[in-house]
Amino acid sequence: MTKPSEPIPDPVEAAGDAVFRRPLTTVDVVILTIRAGSLQVLLVQRPQQAGEPFPGRWALPGGFVDVARDRDLQACALRKLAEKTGVDSPYLEQVGSWGSATRDPRGWSTTHVYVALLPDETLALQKGGNAADLRWAPVEGEGVAMPLAFDHAVLLGAALHRVRGKTEYTSLPAHLLPSAFTLGELQHVYELVLGRSLEKKAFRTRMLAGGMLEDLGAQKETGRRPALLYRLREQAGLVYFTRSFEQR
Amino acid sequence: MTKPSEPIPDPVEAAGDAVFRRPLTTVDVVILTIRAGSLQVLLVQRPQQAGEPFPGRWALPGGFVDVARDRDLQACALRKLAEKTGVDSPYLEQVGSWGSATRDPRGWSTTHVYVALLPDETLALQKGGNAADLRWAPVEGEGVAMPLAFDHAVLLGAALHRVRGKTEYTSLPAHLLPSAFTLGELQHVYELVLGRSLEKKAFRTRMLAGGMLEDLGAQKETGRRPALLYRLREQAGLVYFTRSFEQR
DNA sequence: AGAATAGTGTCTCTTAGACACTATTAT
DNA sequence: ATAATAGTGTCTAAGAGACACTATTCT
Structure with a gap:
């Protein structure tokens, strides 16, 4: 030094x-x-x-x-x-x-x-x-x-306030997951961060419409019906949604 | 440490x-x-x-x-x-x-x-x-x-990025105006900050639905049709809208 | 078959955008 | 009457919430 x-x-x-x-x-x-x-x-x-x-x-x-x-x-x-x-x-x-x-x-x-x-x-x-x-x-x-x-x-x-705030309208929680994940896992992480449950259909529609996910063409074997695996598309930062999740 | x-x-x-x-x-x-x-x-x-x-x-x-x-x-x-x-x-x-x-x-x-x-x-x-x-x-x-x-x-x-970002989904630009203002003036400030024009009806609906404005019961004489004056209701911070203004 | 999770169809509700319409003032 | 700005009515589109439905795996 x-x-x-x-x-x-x-x-x-x-x-x-x-x-x-x-x-x-x-x-x-x-x-x-x-x-x-x-x-x-x-x-x-x-x-x-x-x-x-x-x-x-x-x-x-x-x-x-x-x-x-x-x-x-x-x-x-x-x-x-x-x-x-x-x-x-x-x-x-x-x-x-x-x-x-x-x-x-x-x-x-x-x-x-x-x-x-x-x-x-x-x-x-x-x-x-x-x-x-x-x-x-x-x-x-x-x-x-x-x-x-x-x-x-x-x-x-x-x-925590910042992370929860951005969880309402960005792709931020995806960074808490390994590079390959299923939509079910992603929703679970959003729910853990927000401390409330989200509606499945609305969640999936939003995530897939955001264009931030890439279908890996592979499936995760979980013991029940296998789920499609996704990863975050290469891109600098977060995807911002134009609407927040709403109350309850 | x-x-x-x-x-x-x-x-x-x-x-x-x-x-x-x-x-x-x-x-x-x-x-x-x-x-x-x-x-x-x-x-x-x-x-x-x-x-x-x-x-x-x-x-x-x-x-x-x-x-x-x-x-x-x-x-x-x-x-x-x-x-x-x-x-x-x-x-x-x-x-x-x-x-x-x-x-x-x-x-x-x-x-x-x-x-x-x-x-x-x-x-x-x-x-x-x-x-x-x-x-x-x-x-x-x-x-x-x-x-x-x-x-x-x-x-x-x-x-500027922060101010413009929050202008998309909060009441922030109201703080650039004197305590009494008309909805037309408020919209004009939003447009100056964002650098683009906003749709009048959508703007007014959002602002009035936000519950952040108090009708002063007075009118501003401008030379043409007088406009209702409003002020920000007493409250600590900003009002957050659940949707952003959208493109164009 | 039953359990469990993955994923879809479809209805309602809210709100932004578009845009034409009415309302109130001054000249 | 005309210009100008204030303010409304109403239609469409998008997306969230609700929720029932189908699909695919395991035991």
Whole structure:
């Protein structure tokens, strides 16, 4: 790690006006997947050492931006994600940023929150890796059952709100599935994310009309009637539908 | 957090030296209004002094978070807004954050972008205030005609994309109008923001069905047939419609 | 045959788009 | 009367919800 020349006066503080102390800058990642029949979020346990804030509490994976290593905020989020899961190309979206004098006892801090959606299958790698201080927690309502460190309950709530919002009118939940899936599995994922059931015919019509799915011509053997397998067509982002799912 | 066992005693306390140098932290505000028949954005001219980045270029209003004055990021955005316009309670929404090693020549920096929507009328105050280094620029397509400092063209583009997106399915553009307005004026604002015309009957049906408007029982005298005046009903946020406006 | 899941047919309801029509003002 | 803008009536099309129906597999 090369050491940048630090003793040089800060050009910003040298620029005249009041001295602007710099806030702490972190990135936190809300990593979601479908596991064991529910939507789950990856948490890390904070170190037990004295002097650490929230020792032993569960928290979102994240940490300080490393200006020597991270080219930009998204690269920092991808680094955190890869460190915890081994996954390097998930669906990744920025949720927003939170900054205040009080959210971190160590001082004025801002965090940049990203949400990543992973298929469960890609996680086989990670399970062998580290560590007892990592766990998946099922999402219940707007968050998880245990208290979280810092304002992470708020950050998680915002990420879930974003994901649920987009689930109403985009193809987003498809990124929680492996590359080949059936329409039944896709509908099940939508229902898990939204926490309510959807009408089968309307769901299928919408998904097939969206033009985002490619029929793989293969079938999934499930023990009952086999279902057609689809995959997401090659395309940059999400498909947006012009109508939301409606109430109930 | 990064690695549990870091050889440095406390990375935060060490934040002045090589390990976790803190990025610069700024807030930029995209201030939009309807003026002279078009959507316009407020720009400030960067100082001409040598040593300043982008001297003389136009830029979004913004600047460093002042950890001594700003309670949180939104308070910082409101402060910047009030400094430039005198307005203190606009529609204000966070667009996102941008951070990288290269976006500011002075070093690794992050900015937090907010968008504010103002009725033109509230700006009478500001016109008397300062200053020759402030101007309104008409929005053309994804941005403005002149080049902007830093990556502000990208930030402005993202804010416009957000505003246009929400214009398709929320009551957002109403915040660009004074508190009393006619449906014709409201439709005109939607059309200016979207850059395309909307069908009158469909527009009126949607707005009135949304339940967000309150009939003031008064009429606006325009020289032709007077139109009913409405105002936004008291409510926290936006009204979301379950369908987008559709193409053309 | 019965269970279970995959997939379709078809009706109703809501709302956008199109567009012609009426209503109210000023000149 | 004419121009101009405000506001309505009404038809069509698309797609969501409801729900019953058929289809294909297993035991």
